[in-house]
Amino acid sequence: MRRLVSGIVGLAALLAGCATTNQDNSSRLNLIKNRNELICGVSGKIPGFSFLKSDGSYQGLDVDICKAFAAAIIGDSEKIQYRPLTAAERFTAIKTGEIDILSRNTTFTLSRDSLGGNGLTFAPVVFHDGQGLMVKSESGIDSLRDLANKSICVGSGTTTEQNINDAFESASLPYTPIKYQDLNQVVAGYLQGRCSAMTSDRSQLAAARSGFKNPKEHIILDDVLSKEPLAPASDGQDQKLADAMRWVVFALISAEEQGITKSNIDEKVQIAKNNPQLKPLRRFLGIDGGLGEKIGLSNDFVVKVISSTGNYGEIYERHLGQNSEVPIPRGQNELYKKGGVHISPPFN
């Protein structure tokens, strides 16, 4: 009898617990601060972006973006709980509040950004990518046309699936899509010869190829099927969190524009403190202006971010640079000053 009652009470408490989450109308920013931990959704399977290392830590560009957010919001870039998510799970995970922030090579599109669509909001783009096709060099295929009537391995539940369809349909070429749930299966299907080509974002193709036995036997075709601006995302109803995320990403880019790095940040803070005439630098580093407070962060959030992850260029170099495991030329991911597309609005 007693057991029954305590069982019911326990069940009731459990259900009530489920029922009350998400009913807090204030921003998730406060929730993250109170919890003293950021829950970040990542892939965990893409070398260079987010990859689970043998020592159990996550590494990559997407992971460093999580670290920058944690440093800005909590003040500690290590207070993060990573959630590996599949492409299909990721949006539901944000909408249900299972994760705070999604940093998982997600393409910024209208339907995903709108309240009438997936209901998310995107931070600025952290990596400009494009969808490509990889084939075996011995196959003699060197353009989209050569792939007519062939099978193509593609990951399901992604923009990739739609883009490949658009590309073949607009060229009036028939093809057979073989759809797998995750990239590892796409790779396995392709290597086993089920498909003549595999398609994904070019960065992912390069990352996957770096793990092949003979990377040189595979070529990435010149056809770029789409623009894939990859950006972190959060719940579209939460303007406060979105503001904070937007300006953390801009801070990374702005720091690179100004030549502020992980190693010289303390020096720059000193210079700013000693020289009242350096107004933009003082505002950027939070000595004047109180900019951080306006987006719900501490005024010196830029200092915290740069001293833990470094600026955008440093993050890129660490994970995708020439000496990294997945070298991808910087191309359009350079600063606007150097012919790329990354630019930060002013910190005023």
Added chain:
Amino acid sequence: MKINQKIFLQFGICIILFGLIGILINNLIINLIRTGLGFNFSWLLKPASFALAEHPLPYTSSDSYTWALIIGWLNSLKVIFSSLILATFLGTLIGFARTGKNALLGLISAGYITIIRQTPLLLQLMFWYFVGFLGLKDNMFIQIKNIFNISNQGVEFSGLNFSSEFLALLMGLSIFTSAYIAEVIRGGILSVPRGQWEAFRSLGLSESKGLIRIIIPQALPAIIPGLTSQYLNLAKNSTLAIAVGYSDIYAINDTIINQTGRAIECFIILLVSFLLLNLLITNIMELINRLILKSRQYS
């Protein structure tokens, strides 16, 4: 405990349960409205804009989401019913071998059941697909041009095409389920009293004739309920198709959720359709069960 107390307690539990369910549903609706995701099924008529490798009926990417879902269902039903038949056939044979007099056959079938039942289905599907079918080389088998072709793209048999994905799923599901069905059959056969075996033998009937005419009819009432639940499991397990790249209803739903962001609506459609399919299977099996019991009463 007094009767009054009992009634009071049950009444209390009911109130708590309904209250909790009410809170949860209310919470779901409030949150759906809050996040701007109120129920909306109008997307069902919009073009799907994704292609499918397998479609039993004509399909193009400009057809509607509804049509894509129907094609997904047909693909699911195709693999569910063909595995159901193959699994029943295999399971029955193995079940007989397991209970039969031949010691070697008994040992082999026991080994088969043990191995199949102790490994996860997902692993078996991956094995059949990535090792089994994709490992096939073009010239491993004798090819009869235009009649029978086998490669890692699938099997072509006089104009009929079966993809590797379909075949891997068919094999995986049938073999996995057959091991369970074999045990159900064995249980049914063993439920028939030993005396019945001795009786037909003393009447001079052969082993196989006795098994079919005397033992099986008596074992069926014990077999059907177990068989029903294996069929239901098979139908539900078919959603693992997504692991081997087969475009079943679940895989197509997955794509649709990602394109439209309508996760809850899609899951409702999926839940209702599986509920209906499984109710159909249960009812058919129930009908068969009743017919068997009836025929036994008259005989």
